[in-house]
Amino acid sequence: MKELLHQTYGSIFEEALLTEIEQVALLKEFNEGDVIIDFGDKILKMPLLLSGAIKILREDFDEGELLLYFIEKGDTCSMSMTCCIGETKSEIKAVAETKGKLVMIPVMYMELWLGKYKSWRNYVFNSYNNRLKEMLNAIDSLAFMNMDERLLNYLLEKSKINRSREINATHQDIAYDLNTSRVVISRLLKALENEGKIKLHRAYIEIVNKNY
Structure with a gap:
């Protein structure tokens, strides 16, 4: 100690x-x-x-x-x-x-x-x-923030906390923390991927163009 x-x-x-x-x-x-x-x-x-x-x-x-x-x-x-x-x-x-x-x-x-x-x-x-x-x-x-903005801020904070571009959290885990539904989170994650801000993988989410 x-x-x-x-x-x-x-x-x-x-x-x-x-x-x-x-x-x-x-x-x-x-x-x-x-x-x-x-x-x-x-x-x-x-x-x-x-x-x-x-x-x-x-x-x-x-x-x-x-x-x-x-x-x-x-x-x-x-x-x-x-x-x-x-x-x-x-x-x-x-x-x-x-x-x-x-x-x-x-x-x-x-x-x-x-x-x-x-x-x-x-x-x-x-x-x-x-x-x-x-x-x-x-x-x-x-x-004041839309759910997509809250979600992106949440992902960036998780990335910072874990010092990694890879976020190991299920869509349900994220929905739980943000007090919304898994369906909403899945839809917004796909939208963020289409915007080039994240990349969705089978077991994790990757932050794109994030500097440490």
Whole structure:
């Protein structure tokens, strides 16, 4: 854990804080598709992501679930922090996009470190700010973008998260994340292929002309 903590957060946190995290945090490994936090869970620990990527979903009581944003290495989920501090049940679902590792910090230390370490305060406030921007982007996407634009943005974000032109997701998986039907997604994917933006293969989707 110590090496991973220093690799990920060594440039962000003081050495004393890194030492405390190592002493109190629980290391957890996860695989693609694992549910890390579910709706209604009582969150007693705050996650810090050491590797991999996690997607955060919001429950739609009428139509299922909706993708809010992704978190990556070095990130945390501000909504889980809010639940920790308020001792409320989770209103989000965190699902592993890729395999990876994270550490879970008990809520008592999260609050203690806010007054003890400037780097921790900055990290928490920046995390809230970044996640708020991403949620506003998600709202803008729902309110102002057509489904084909939302789909293309989703594919580009998945490509970025996985650092690959190839996206291994079924049409049903994509429809689930975007809260629409598989038929709609299949039709729009074909349209994007006809426009030369993607290429459909039997088991994956390829982003065309994407630079990394």
